[in-house]
Amino acid sequence: MTWDTRYSSDDYVYGTEPNEFLRSVADQLPVGRSLCIGEGEGRNGTFLATLGHDVTALDASSVGLAKAVKLAASRGARIDTIHTDLADYAFEPDAWHNIVSIFCHTPPALRRLVHSRAVGSLKPGGMFVLEAYRPRQLEYGTGGPPVAELMMTLPELREELTGLEIVHGAELDREVHEGRLHTGRAAVVQVLALKR
Secondary structure, eight states: HHHHHTSSSOOTTSSSSHHHHHHHGGGGSSSSEEETTTTSSSHHHHHHHHHHEEEEEEOOOOHHHHHHHHHHHHHHHEEEEEOOGGGGGOOTTTOOOEEEEEOOOOOOHHHHHHHHHHHEEEEEEEEEEEEOOOOOHHHHHHSSSSGGGGGGOOOHHHHHHHTTTEEEEEEEEEEETTTEEEEEEEEEEEEEEOOO
């Protein structure tokens, strides 16, 4: 199933409320230019926009991004969108106060490349926020990709985010209730990292 197909229904398949981890660390993020990668239907970017961030949502699905703009408008906010594949996106150096990656699962080689580029694209004092599924999630089957290689572990992320200081890094099991496709007990990894 393509992402355009997944997002083509009227409902928001991952809900309209922000990711719980993002919500919990939002007060630690500098208000400024924030890039949300793999943003889908816009719930996280919209949340940040309502807090005063200048948000750009990046996704490979034009259908998802159209819903993102609509969601933001419904909350009295505005977000910019970039319709592109992550592999093709040129991360500008020192461009962003925050980069947010919530359940953005890609093949390992692309993930390593994106994370390396993200480190260089953060401004000094900028923050990187990530929550993703880890391989144990396959036991739960409550969301995420169907194969372990698309998931992440904290040791991998520490290596991929070299150049950032990990303020919070954790592997945990928690209840995730974010739309109809992320529902139930889940095995996740969380990172909040600072560029000095």
